[in-house]
Amino acid sequence: MSDTAKPPIAIRILRTGFHFGPLLFGLLFIPPVTAQIITAAGWTPPSGISPLAAGFILGGIWGLYAQIRGSWISWRA
């Protein structure tokens, strides 16, 4: 096997998953949790959007920010 041989497909999928971890967390965890917080608090999202859509907007933007910056809470990792 040469030094430049590609790692197994499972490893490449794992690496890709971890690389896009912040975006995935922003799209897979934050939206339903946000929707449940909005519903439990009795809030109504603006412009008639659903609680889940509001969650996707929040999670998408925050996840993208964390993906690009490398940090959820600061401007740099």
Add this chain to the structure above:
Amino acid sequence: MASLTETTPLTAADRKRLMRDEQAIARKYMGGVPWLAVFWAFANLAIWLALWPLVMLDYLPLWAAFPIATLNIMLSYLPSHEAQHDIIARPGTKLRWLNQAVGWLSTIPLVLPYRVAKLTHLEHHRHTNDPDLDPDYNTKADGPFHAVVKSLVSRQPRASGGLNGYGEVLMRLGRQDVVMEGVIFQMAFYGLLCGLAWAGFGLEALLLWWLPRHIALTYILFFLSWAPHHPGTRQGRYRNTRAWRSVLGNIGSMGMQYHIVHHLHPTIPLTRTPAAYRELRPILEARGCELGTL
């Protein structure tokens, strides 16, 4: 700071005598099974696991379960720490399975696999305060507030060092297999969080696991990693850690006031380190250790 102003250098004979006395005292506190740590490990895990059905079936409100879960996860590390040092049972002994069971199970809520914790922790003991080799060197900070900020920053996606740096440490040790354990734990953790969230239990996932884990990691890194090694600039058996007095007391700081005893004699069980410290204190003073006001 009188203990740091070592004016009379120790002779070789002094050092030999001190070492002999130190070993004799330390041996008195070693051995036996620390059953409290075993009970602690399983009871703590059982309580944390029980919170899930209790909350999901509305027997316990989430607001009440959140602080309990946080406390559970804060308490989840130390039993594993005893196992990492083979304190519960040495390899080859009858109760070795119990040592390994405690090590593997107790840190599940913390999402920290036993072998990841053990290998990196033993590396910390070998290279305490070495900027290049100590896996926990990243917790070095100027003061308490800085320590908390660094702890939070070190857990960000592209931060280096700290928990994020454990993978590199394991690769350096040639333990890719253990890196995979860490990856599998992380995947299972985030997979479960997302699964719970889409099943309608997002708040439970958030307040019984995700947020308590971050609070617990901050607490654990502060009291187990930053405080006992502060200022983290000195290396050597009698210099790389210290005794110190915590405003939260010994229980509130998880026994870490006596962390110097643990570094000198890692197989002394946690609950015996205060008594061992009191007996060892004159020797530690003679060695020029930093003992603060403890």
